[in-house]
Amino acid sequence: MLLYWLPNFIPQQHYAELSPENTESQKKRDKPLTYEMANPPHYIAHRKTWNSWNTSNLKDGIRRSETALEDEFIRRFMNGTWHGLVCSEIIIKRQFNHIRVAAIIRRAVSPTKMYFLLGYSEELMANWLQCPVTLELQTVDSFKDVVFKYI
């Protein structure tokens, strides 16, 4: 038992045996990653861009904390309302008092239901945030369409 916690004392080949899941998963390559997941945060502005676009994040921007909190609310609201349908990150763009929420949605429910959700989310978020909210969705067939690579 002690040996598990002291990897330095174990010869290299044994160490590999002791952590079988690690190596195996690397071999299998069955964990799908989206482009966003494939690029860690330090690549923001190099390989990928921000998920929130607003002026509060700039120098001397006003309403910093409120905006951050509202964005989190929007993300949770979207993921909960469009449950199991959202395939990408929720992208929030703010211009003046207009909030545009973009996402990639799976075509798992009928268009009629999607329209209901669209109307519902836009109206409820608009009332909650007191800004006009527009949803800009793109639909895809399945989660597989957004997979960038497997690890």
Added chain:
Amino acid sequence: MYSTIPIQRQWARLAHVCRALSSLEGHKLPVGGKSIDGISPPLRISRSPTDILQALAATVGVDPTAPHYKYHDDPFLIPQSNYRKRAYALSAEAGRKAATWIRDEQAHLFTTREWDPPMKMKTPYFNADPHIDAFTPRPIYNDESKVTEEDLLYTINNALIEDAIKVYQLLGASEGVNDELKMSLLQLLCFYNEKEPIGAEWLEERWFAAATRERQAATWKLGGLADKIFASMDPKTPEAYCTLIQGMAKYYQAERAHAFAQEAIEKGVPLSTGVYNSLLSCVGFLKEGTALRIDALKGLLAEMNEQGISPNADTLTACLRSISAWGGGQILQTFALQVLAEFKALNIQPSLSAYYYILCLFCKERGQRIDILTSILTDLENRECLEPSDAMDTHFFITAIGVCSDHLQDINLAERVHALLMKGDNYKLVGDAYKESIYYRHLVTVTCRHAPFETTAQLLDMLIPNIYVPEPSVMEEIIKTLEVAGAGDRLAEVWSQLVVFGLAKRIKIVEQLLNALCQCYSYQEDEIKEKIRNAAADMLKFGQLIQEQNENRRTPTQQLSATALANIIDLCADVNDKDDPSWEVVGEALGRLRSEQAVGVPDKPEILASVAKKAANIGKPGIAATALTYLAECGFEEATKACVETLGVMLNRPVEEVQTLLQEPRSALEASLHPSALVIAEAFHLAKTGGPMDSSSSESDSDSSDSD
């Protein structure tokens, strides 16, 4: 982010630096686009807050590939049929309604913000600054609500009838409300007849509201709250009289309205033009017979004159409304023209609804053709803009285009009507979804019938499917036009459109389309021919698919007729390659013909005969045999000749030899002939004698030979 704009260089002169600066705001500037002395700034061109936005919006034209902006621009979410358009728009609105319901029910969450930890602090939730009223929860009134007169005022101003009645009762009915509020409530009740209207924010619901033609029957609520409020008012003001009479007249309680009016006149209460307008519009309910009615109308107008009340545009509309409701005929038409001339003399312009009634009066379905529309259009085209003033104004354009299409059958007039509708902001006069669809139905029909093909094609490309999805009758019209023009590629596309629009189950259209395809198939280019063949093959497959689905539902399905199947066979057989998949379709269709899954018999059997020959020629004896057997079974005369010819092709011998061959007994043929040829020989005998081949049990199945 921050645009630092040096706002303005102040226009203060050196000598009065300070004084000029302090009086800047009150500075009144002269009007004009140019500076007077070349130094002082020119006058501001006055504009409303939305003028710039409207100017920018005017630069955006129509994109025929895009759906209406209320739909989401994603291939999965773009509606393609009338049913879906309606369903999607109303679903979105249902979602919005659900959200507002939550907002109103949980109003406390939307008006106060609770800070962490809970219970510690509550602040008003004012996110937006300046405050936006549309995002604040609406109050809900029930029996426990504590209400004030302000609530009543709020409900009245927002036309919330049920809430207003509730608040009114909570306030203690007639005792607890002051006269001014009572008056406003009476006006509200009379206007809507105590029925809650669809809220102004539910655009889609209003747009798709069932197009029920308003019944011309007395729907006024007798002894309702409006009557009670009126009774409780003391003294009864002229305003109250006017309101009540107008309400009654609006909802066709004609006799009481007139009685009240009489009472008011006797009491010396002054009545307004609006009252007379409403009385005029229901004057026909008092009398029977055209002459009496005309007299009554004239009498009312004379009474107006006596009272010293001047008429307006609505008076004209009301008169014409009454006249058009009394039927047609020479007398009424002349009278209407007299009224029109009279008002023109008074310099009163007829509104769109007045013209609508004129059109109703003059352009009856089975009446004489009267071209009154041309002069109406000339008048309307000369106006700067068409301002809606009456709910019936929205009926003008569909009636006008209907007159163009059915009554006058004049494409030039139709184009003028359409141009007028598209001019400026006039499209809002199209009414609702139902009226829009009727409008385009007439427009497309008249264009298909009377316009040159290029114009029609352009119009169809523009409208379909995003603005308008054709109904079955219009689709037939379109197919007819395309057939006449010989536009094979467009016809081939029509099939996929039928599927998308949900019309593919309508056998009549499909058959018509097939017929049209056959008619113009021969002179198409090879590429288009292939498209047509594919479409035909797809039709057959679609029919089967529908049938399979319906087997579970046990509803009767319409089936393609034998003629239609023969058409499919004709189209698909036009390939010279033995291995082309089209032959499978041909075989399939033949199979369906033989197994009697089709209605009737083909009206052009020679098609099948020629297909049989071709099949034999190309090396598909099975298909040839099936076709000929079917012909023989149906008892077509062509069968015998076709059998001989096909056999001749198959065996590569002249006709005479084949005929002698066919005289031989079955047993001899069985040995010498290919099974398919044998089947054809049998078909020959069947056709000739009406019975099977002699000395044979005719066991051989044509289907089994298909595999060869």
Added chain:
Amino acid sequence: MSLFIKHYRPGSIFKKQILWRLNSSVAENHESEEEFRVLDILKKRDKQQKRVARRIDVPADRAEKMSTDQNWGNVWPGPRSFHPSTVPLPIRQGYVPKGQVPPGKKANAELMKIPNFLHLTPPVVKTQCEAIKKFCTEWPKLLNSDEAIEKHYPVEVITSDYCHASPTIRNPLARVVTLRVKLSTLNLDKHAKDKFLRLVGDHYDEKTDLITLTADRCPMRRQNLDYVNYLLTATYHEAWTVEDWEKEKMEADMEYYDWNNNQSKKNLVNWYHHCSNKDKALSEDEYKSFDISVIDHGEEYKLAVSSLFNDGESEKTINNYDTAVRKLLGLPERKAIE
């Protein structure tokens, strides 16, 4: 841990019971078939039967139907996130190792993130400018250069409007008002100018000759604007008033070195008289009004001394003084030190 168990045990038992009941009912249905009943604990079969994938026909992208001569402004009239089915361009975006192809436009969240300018193509900008031209007025003809503007509109008021993404249109920084005016454009005499400069203090920039007044003390822009206007008015009029005590201004109070009033002039005059052997006692005023031009190089000396005091000691002013003194005294010019 014990708490956890307490809460969760009953639930799990309950679940099992339901499962059993469901299964038994399923089994009953199959009794007619002559087979042994199978206890389908996980209900795998039912689940598989339920999932019938409904194939949904998605129409083709509308970009494919677009004609090549369409007006793009009609297709993309306003700001909007990228959508692949509407943009008929073969776009790709994403970082990939060398040799691989970047992800295409479909289902590409990166493309949706970037704010695009598809609604502001040059032709659209042109038409929009044309459309709003009717609201613009002509620029005054005589104001054709910066000098002309400065001449006719000497006072400049600078405020900032802020566009930011938030539900409120207020920004506290918008209240700040700056007023700028050139000192030379103000109508001031020598005394007033001196007083004015003393009043404005470091609001005056000598290099640009600008007086800059900034106000942010009031919550509203209008109030601040009123305030800077008041400041300018008040200082201007105050500069023109002459108070009694201003007469008590001593040489030490002077804001600059006036050579005429100082000992240096007296010394020079005395020296001049002495040289020309005309020693005489002069009054204070006579000293002041003495015309210096009679003395050779006197003018130069005056300037050199004034600049030495007013501009401060520097190599240039000292050298200047040196030359002036040498000339005045008739000394030979200084030789440059090797």
